[in-house]
Amino acid sequence: FRYFQGDPEIVRAIDNHPGELDEVNCHKIYKRYLSETARDDAVKKISDQVQAAITEIANMLRSVKTATSDYSDNLDHVQDRVMQAETLEDLGSVVTAMVADTRQIGEKQQGLRLQLVNSSEEVSALRRSRDNVRKEAMMDGLTGLYNRKAFDKQIRDCLEECEEFDATMVLMMLDIDHFKSFNDAFGHQVGD
Numbered sequence: 584f585r586y587f588q589g590d591p592e593i594v595r596a597i598d599n600h601p602g603e604l605d606e607v608n609c610h611k612i613y614k615r616y617l618s619e620t621a622r623d624d625a626v627k628k629i630s631d632q633v634q635a636a637i638t639e640i641a642n643m644l645r646s647v648k649t650a651t652s653d654y655s656d657n658l659d660h661v662q663d664r665v666m667q668a669e670t671l672e673d674l675g676s677v678v679t680a681m682v683a684d685t686r687q688i689g690e691k692q693q694g695l696r697l698q699l700v701n702s703s704e705e706v707s708a709l710r711r712s713r714d715n716v717r718k719e720a721m722m723d724g725l726t727g728l729y730n731r732k733a734f735d736k737q738i739r740d741c742l743e744e745c746e747e748f749d750a751t752m753v754l755m756m757l758d759i760d761h762f763k764s765f766n767d768a769f770g771h772q773v774g775d
Contacts, residue, residue, distance in 0.1 A: 585617065592616050626720070629713040636706050640699065647695045654688045657681070726775055 585593045596612050597604065661681055668674040721733035729737075738754070745752045759765075766774040 623720075625716045626713060629709050629716065633706060633709050633713070636702050636709065640702050643695055643698050643702075647691055650688055650691045654684055657684050 586597055593612070593616055596616060600608060600612070602608075658681075661677060664677045665674065668677060721729055721736070723730045741752050744750070762774065
């Protein structure tokens with residue numbers, strides 16, 4: 584179903600599969616792309632990528648903090664160097680050093696700004712991917728309906744809400760009588 588629906592990963596896995604696509608190979612493809620383990624692995628991979636992006640941002644901020652601290656220390660010493668300057672050349676070298684330090688901190692801040700924009704876009708894309716994987720983990724690939732995992736989560740959320748607001752919860756379940764005969768007559772795909 585996911586193949587005919589056009590799921591790019593499934594289409595690529597099946598179309599590029601060498602040799603016969605027997606039950607064993609179908610199970611491998613299912614296990615890799617469709618099983619709960621595959622979804623959990625995808626969520627973990629995305630979480631790891633988000634963590635790496637956060638670590639990279641933290642390292643960038645530490646680098647800028649160090650550069651800013653060095654710049655601040657240099658500015659603290661500028662007054663002393665100006666007072667100690669005996670010639671215009673001495674004063675010029677103090678100003679030249681101060682301009683160079685200012686330019687360097689400006690370049691670091693510009694670099695940080697660009698890196699933060701890129702990292703922000705990457706984290707946003709990863710969040711969207713994570714949300715899609717979580718959504719897929721809660722839905723049946725065939726029918727597009729919520730699955731047992733989603734049902735269990737919804738029940739937990741409802742119970743928590745009822746406890747929080749001291750409310751009563753009603754759960755109603757329906758069963759279609761003799762549905763097996765419908766599946767037998769028309770097939771499981773029609774039944775699904």
